Amino acid sequence: MSPAPALIFDLDGSLIDSLPDLAAAVNRMLATEGRQPMAPDQVRSFVGDGAKILVARVMAERGIDMARHDALAGRLVADYTERSAELTTVYPHVHETLETLRSDGHRLGICTNKPAAATASVLDALGLAPFFDCVIAGDTLAERKPHPAPLRAASAALGVHGLFIGDSEVDARTAEAAGLPFLLFSAGYLRVPRSEIHFTGVFDDFRDLPQLVARVRALT
Structure with missing residues (x-):
């Protein structure tokens, strides 16, 4: 396999x-x-x-x-x-799902337009930092999403073909430009009708993500 x-x-x-x-x-x-x-x-x-x-x-x-x-x-x-973590919360079941995904052998990364200092601060404060093998932030490279370079850099750093998981039309465009499958978290900040973006799969509960990833993996 x-x-x-x-x-x-x-x-x-x-x-x-x-x-x-x-x-x-x-x-x-x-x-x-x-x-x-x-x-x-x-x-x-x-x-x-x-x-x-x-x-x-x-x-x-x-x-x-x-x-x-x-x-x-x-x-x-x-x-x-x-003050990036005073009011911010992790979506339900994220911690346990990331633990499951790592146990299943997936390497995990972040690709965000948030500046690196704020990204590091919030990941540390919310107990998320240990899950991720690489972080590409909004000021890591000269380009930002939806340019494909940040996502390609994250994929290269992780050393294996990947999937991109996000919530917005920006993320969908980034994945398409980088040639990676896109999984849409539909409970996030999408600003356009879902029909206007391309995605391989969709979920609104993190407990469903490992099974969704497995189905996409079986098709590729």
Whole structure:
């Protein structure tokens, strides 16, 4: 039998519900600018393409001069990194499922657009870091998802053909560009109708993931 495929995960909206901390950081930034706070659902609609784009979308929505983008993005990233696990939670059954997948022989990785410092902070705080053999963050390479380079780098680091597991249209596009099967976690931050993206399988309960991976493995 061929080696167990590597399993590469997106982070925000895929393994963790980070929206509460992201929204809190956005609203602390807005408060310093004398602007009204944003509801979490509005922040959710801006998430998925990295911190700089998130800040740009928030600034445009609140009419803040884009000349201040670099300063505000730096401020938000530093603030969020310090407080990235105050309100963030791991989705149900993630820890036990990652343990099962590792026991089944899968090497595990992360491919996220979150900056590396914030990624490391939240993985450590939530007890997820020990599960992963590699982490490719939003500032690890010059390119970010949906460019295929980060996902290809994660796959190369793990040394075996893999699957990508994520929650968004950005993740679906990344997997397609990298030529990897994509498994959709449907309880995350998808911003478009499911019919608009390509995926090999879908799940909304992490307890179903090992069986789904086994079915996909049998077909490839």
